[in-house]
Ligand code: ADP
């Protein structure tokens with residue numbers, strides 16, 4: 274270009290239309306339908322955020338990158354398009370990395386874009402501003418990682434990032450953009466030509482017909498069949514096909530946490546309230562978008578009973594098969610294609626074995642009846658059941674609201690008690706049981722779906738992302754947060770018997786989280802009874818105003834680590 278300028282004189286150079294790295298990244302994202310970026314501004318991406326906003330991309334600025342990253346990850350789950358998170362170099366990048374790893378672990382498509390420092394200086398380890406070899410660090414935590422050194426490669430890099438995130442098993446992708454790249458100038462026409470609009474980013478993956486036949490034969494031969502619907506099934510957005518398949522099969526189904534609502538939890542075939550029974554007594558289990566990981570006790574052991582099992586598994590990832598136990602009928606493909614192929618091949622299908630259906634429904638109805646009176650208690654201070662009883666009714670009355678849920682007891686009990694009625698309405702801690710997703714998820718859910726959000730948060734869990742209430746107020750999002758405040762982690766009753774320091778699991782007693790919301794112009798409510806809680810949540814959901822309700826729970830309510838206390842190692846040396 275310098276040569277041309279010399280030959281043609283300065284006038285010709287002025288007329289040449291130029292673009293730069295900033296604009297090429299923005300244009301590449303826009304060309305591929307990216308409408309929102311979640312991030313935190315700073316060197317070297319401050320101007321990038323401004324320019325993206327000026328070009329019509331919605332830029333949501335957070336207070337901490339981890340929360341922006343969780344927002345991007347759940348945006349990916351909810352939309353089947355990669356959620357984009359933008360961070361500064363080293364520390365910002367590392368803050369975003371937890372969320373990128375979370376996205377990968379949960380099979381959510383997400384792209385983490387981080388600015389980085391000067392390659393030459395970083396690679397010679399000469400101590401640059403925020404020096405870090407970010408690409409190398411990101412690699413083991415995501416599906417793919419790319420660095421772009423030349424503006425002319427931006428189009429290809431963004432295309433590869435999108436494809437890597439959403440094709441096959443979805444996951445996280447890292448895109449490293451060194452500071453120098455943003456300012457690099459190139460001819461605008463050549464720049465435009467270098468951009469790539471990704472065609473068919475997540476191609477259908479059709480199952481083999483004999484795999485479908487094998488799976489149906491196994492299912493048909495079952496005496497006590499069970500279908501497990503995981504969050505992969507929710508992600509697939511094949512809602513009608515899944516519902517038709519489950520109904521035509523007549524088989525009881527068990528939804529995993531984020532698979533709830535694919536079919537309503539109140540559906541006659543739902544075995545949610547008979548979980549232990551169906552896991553232990555089933556003879557054939559069909560997994561649809563659910564892994565046999567720790568959440569399903571790896572498909573073996575006491576949970577699964579003494580009966581020998583046959584597993585059928587539908588998953589897009591071939592390597593998932595036989596990962597924990599033998600899969601006698603693997604069906605590899607995207608869930609939409611697989612389930613539709615099953616439907617087409619089912620022919621006339623026998624009714625599910627009557628004695629099995631009776632076992633399941635009897636157990637379920639028993640458990641539901643046992644729980645009912647506890648949910649109606651109006652105790653003060655509240656216990657989990659009293660508080661969740663009213664929230665359960667509110668969700669029933671507002672089935673299209675998005676429920677965000679994290680905590681220990683708050684998570685385990687809400688998951689069991691609150692029925693879901695529509696797909697992708699319950700989003701939570703996922704495969705890692707991670708704490709801190711609450712506000713990032715709430716913000717993205719409100720933005721991506723336009724629906725009201727109800728976040729049910731343990732007081733401890735809320736603390737990981739609580740500062741984002743300012744973000745919620747700033748963007749005026751219809752988010753109602755209910756903090757189940759029992760003064761601590763698991764419980765607020767632990768006592769340190771050796772010094773004046775508080776015990777490691779307790780917080781300030783009588784804390785008023787509602788005041789945090791008021792500090793930023795939102796609505797804060799202190800609710801001490803189920804009646805007060807109900808009134809406050811309904812008001813918040815009607816008004817759409819950012820609201821935080823401090824739900825005062827009995828500090829003695831709750832058990833250690835919720836339902837997974839068994840995962841805590843025990844010391845034989847511990848003094849009683
Ligand atoms: P859960 O925690 O709800 O049991 P997991 O996250 O363990 O669910 O499992 C989700 C599974 O769904 C993963 O194995 C993933 O490969 C698979 N999956 C995700 N999207 C699709 C899709 N569109 N088609 C087929 N399988 C999918």
Ligand code: MG
Pocket residue numbers: 731732733757758759760761762763764
């Ligand atoms: Mg607590």
